[in-house]
Amino acid sequence: MRIILILIVFSYRLFAQSNESCISFSHYIHNIQNPEDMLKISDTNWVIISSMAENENNSGGIYAINTNTEKIIPLHAVIESDNRFAPHGIYLREVTKSNFRLYVINHASTEKIEVYKLTIINEIPQLTWTKSIILPENVWANGLVADDKENIYATSMYNPSDENFLEKFREGIPTGQIWKWNRISGWQALSTFHFSAANGIAISPKSDYLIISEWATKTIYKMRIDSFELESVKVDFLPDNIRWTHDGNLLITGQKGLPHKVFTSKGIRKENMYFKAIKLNPELLTYEELIDGGNQNFANGTVTIEVGNSYWIGCVQNDKIAIYTKNR
Numbered sequence: 001m002r003i004i005l006i007l008i009v010f011s012y013r014l015f016a017q018s019n020e021s022c023i024s025f026s027h028y029i030h031n032i033q034n035p036e037d038m039l040k041i042s043d044t045n046w047v048i049i050s051s052m053a054e055n056e057n058n059s060g061g062i063y064a065i066n067t068n069t070e071k072i073i074p075l076h077a078v079i080e081s082d083n084r085f086a087p088h089g090i091y092l093r094e095v096t097k098s099n100f101r102l103y104v105i106n107h108a109s110t111e112k113i114e115v116y117k118l119t120i121i122n123e124i125p126q127l128t129w130t131k132s133i134i135l136p137e138n139v140w141a142n143g144l145v146a147d148d149k150e151n152i153y154a155t156s157m158y159n160p161s162d163e164n165f166l167e168k169f170r171e172g173i174p175t176g177q178i179w180k181w182n183r184i185s186g187w188q189a190l191s192t193f194h195f196s197a198a199n200g201i202a203i204s205p206k207s208d209y210l211i212i213s214e215w216a217t218k219t220i221y222k223m224r225i226d227s228f229e230l231e232s233v234k235v236d237f238l239p240d241n242i243r244w245t246h247d248g249n250l251l252i253t254g255q256k257g258l259p260h261k262v263f264t265s266k267g268i269r270k271e272n273m274y275f276k277a278i279k280l281n282p283e284l285l286t287y288e289e290l291i292d293g294g295n296q297n298f299a300n301g302t303v304t305i306e307v308g309n310s311y312w313i314g315c316v317q318n319d320k321i322a323i324y325t326k327n328r
Contacts, residue, residue, distance in 0.1 A: 022327050023290055028320040029070050032063055035314040035321050037090050037241055038305050046125050052316055053086040060087045064125045067307050075127040084108050089143040103144055111135040136187050139179060145203040152181040153210060155198035169216040169259040172196045191228040200242040211250060213239035216259040222284055233284045237276040241303035253277040253304040267317055268299045275301030291324055298322050
């Protein structure tokens with residue numbers, strides 16, 4: 001049973017409109033393992049990619065891709081006192097023109113967030129590590145955002161010491177919260193509300209609300225940051241990462257399967273093959289079905305970003321990014 005304090009939960013019925021006929025598959029960009037999360041650097045021709053580690057014995061990486069040439073550049077950054085780099089969710093905040101702050105969740109020997117300075121020098125992105133922020137011991141983070149005051153909001157998918165988290169995913173039982181960090185208070189739970197596999201997260205342009213994917217229950221939440229008031233909608237897939245579009249809507253991508261089986265499946269299998277991408281309005285009232293896909297070449301879609309007249313889709317258990325073109 002969920003205990004909700006000072007919260008109002010609304011449920012809306014989504015009105016769907018299919019847009020699949022206006023979008024077609026174009027091609028793949030190869031040779032990036034597990035491009036789980038992506039974002040575009042505003043006013044540039046560059047996309048930043050988080051390449052997840054395959055397992056506990058290897059490392060992942062951060063890459064940049066030129067959207068014109070599709071050339072891949074590894075962004076090398078030194079992380080102090082840690083030999084393994086296991087990036088997951090990423091977020092980019094513009095500080096000044098050509099000067100950004102990149103936040104990266106790192107499932108290394110200690111759960112932490114890596115903070116980098118990202119600059120554009122001679123039209124090429126350069127990455128410099130600045131610090132690590134250690135996460136609480138009961139947090140396995142997935143997505144994160146930051147506001148102009150340098151408050152960080154991160155989703156905790158589950159507690160790493162909870163041996164029953166997969167069964168809780170299967171039953172839709174709460175497993176984690178939204179956590180907030182700032183320089184003065186450190187980490188604190190944002191509210192008393194718990195989610196079953198909190199996953200993707202987005203922050204509004206005015207930093208007054210968050211959009212959160214509750215992966216295991218196929219639910220999207222809108223949470224007011226000042227009052228913790230909640231609104232929610234159901235979707236028909238496991239919602240993963242969330243990204244804003246140019247026109248102020250939300251791109252949400254996720255898998256079509258059972259949460260405990262998708263989470264544990266390795267390689268491209270029927271348990272994780274199929275995925276969906278939608279465009280959702282921030283009032284949680286209407287959405288467009290953009291892509292309903294998945295096959296032996298590309299599966300387990302996790303994120304969609306808008307790049308000019310195309311959509312780029314990232315994934316895990318693959319070594320490629322899928323490019324879809326808008327035909328209108």
